Amino acid sequence: MTGWDKFLDAFFNAKVMAKYLPDIVAGTLLTIELAILIVFSGILAGLLLALVRSLSIRPLNLLIIFVVDVLRSLPPLVIIVLLYFGLPSAGWSPSGFMSTWLSLSLVLMAFSEEIFWAGITSIHKGQWEAARSTGLGFGPTLINVILPQALRLTIAPLTNRTIAITKGTALGTVVALHEILGMASSAVSNSYNPSPLILGSAAYLILFIPVVIAARWIETKYSWKR
Amino acid sequence: MEEIVDSFFNADIAASAMPIVIDGLLNTILLSLMVVPLGFLSGLGLAVMAQSKSRAVRWPLMAWVDFFRAFPPLVLLVLLFAGLPFAGLELGGFTCVAVAFMLNNSAYYGEILRAGIDSVPRGQIEAARSTGLSGAQAMIYVVLPQAIRNVMPDLLSNTLEVVKLTSLGSVVAVPELLYQARQAQSASFSPTPIVMAAVIYFLILWPLVRLLSRLENRALAGRG
């Protein structure tokens, strides 16, 4: 065999790939499920926090800011490990899925709260005053006037952050979650062949490349000219 | 309550784990001092090349950036660490982290710096060139200082993410902060060392997070 053939045999071994394809597909489905859950719960929680913050209740706001700061300072992997290996000592043993979902949702919550909040504060005071002067209450003003403008501003930074955090589902492999990377890694050690990793890499690209291209499109569509 | 304090904030275990954890902290700092400049410089290279008028240069660069935006850094790291030995190349955890993060960060820093360069008005280059400065001199003395300042919040934000990302080193047995904390955890059967690691990350990175939060608020407010 030539070097090239050896290389192909190692990294693009059709037999190994065929054998582990079902595993990788299962891992991909799990990754998709997890990613959707994280995006949904993380962004929703972030939006809720930002809305609570707009009520300007000082002790509550200080708490929100502190929690957000903690979640932005800690590496997501540290949070996952802390939940998975730490919480059993407190009497609750979350699964790998639960730990990963909870951790990444919290992280996305923190980042999206910051982004939403920046969006809300960026809307000029005159907008509040104009709406309130027509008799709209705080809530209706926020929902009908402020948020629609703020959300438009936040869409590009939020998309980028969401991609970065949902890619973190791969971290679940550290807590025995059988998502793509977990499946691929165990397939590599079972088959003594790296082809499953290539397959897994391809799965990530198929999942995320369209999202990244969509993000690029969103960025140009909603970009701000300085 | 006492039980929780005893397991998560156990003073005895903290004291005995301290040297191990501090060792990890030093490695995390070392790792950061290596991957941040590497990523920044390779990103700078990409951003400057992206100014090319030729599509044959710009399109591959864009593909490079999108590829790494789509590819999880941990997968890249495992690919290098567990995959390359099958090609007869064993790099070791530390080198794998350096290479994986340089590739990954070149894309992120590159995209930020490209936006920064684009934000400098065309007239700046023209003024510089009209006084006889070469294209490279105009880039170095006139464009880049302004470009970097314009995207400073994004650069800092990415740097924060890079430092946090060094925790992935624990997966490939690089003895950084998280890895050392987990070693101490499995030796002591207590989550206290991991809590210590978390507290250390927080203490080190909190000032940067505060600063960023201010800068970001200001930036978005300016655009609104």
Next chain:
Amino acid sequence: MTSIVKAYGVHKHFGHLHVLKGVDLEVAERELVFVIGPSGSGKSTLLRCLNRLEQPSSGSIEVAGIDMLSPKTDINHARQHIGMVFQSFNLYPHMTALGNVMLALRKVAGKGKVEAEQLAHAALARVGLADRAHHRPAELSGGQQQRVAIARSIALEPRVMLFDEPTSALDPELVGSVLAVMRDLRESGMTMIVVSHEMSFAKNAADRVIFMDDGLIVEQGPPAAIFDTPAHDRTRAFIGQIQQH
């Protein structure tokens, strides 16, 4: 009289747009040539072709004895001899006034730090801004910024100065200070090509006025002739329009 600028048959295309359609221009040493014309007439493009900020599609350009279009010409070296002042100043915002003037002195002319600083101070003094050397552009008025930009050019001791609408971006009350510096330069014997709408300055200071329209020089002559007895309808219409304002 020897010509310091010799441009013949200059064409410039931007894609399908034919912006310069064969312009011939000679400028004598110490001459002040004033270029007027409606927007889109190609006057700024002509100026930018002279120091090759724009690459002409065809034609020949020689400035101070240097063939500007030859691939053998060191364009960066050649540009030292051609100062340019822009409508939007284009000062480097991250440097002080002094830093703006010193950059090319050090990096292009290769002066040492001390000498560059002396020359830069002298140039700033010439435009009346000796006391603003350590201010950043953001701390200066528009008129002061434009004078720093002029200092940035004259510090390199150019043989020719190009002015691309130097006062168009200024508030009316600041125009005078910039024109005063330009008049001073003219009296020192600088060769100048000025694209501008400052008609009274043109009448007082210009040796020759060129009217451009649609990528061509329509007519040229002494200011009095062009402004008072223009030969072409287009010139007459343009000058009529300008004077209404």
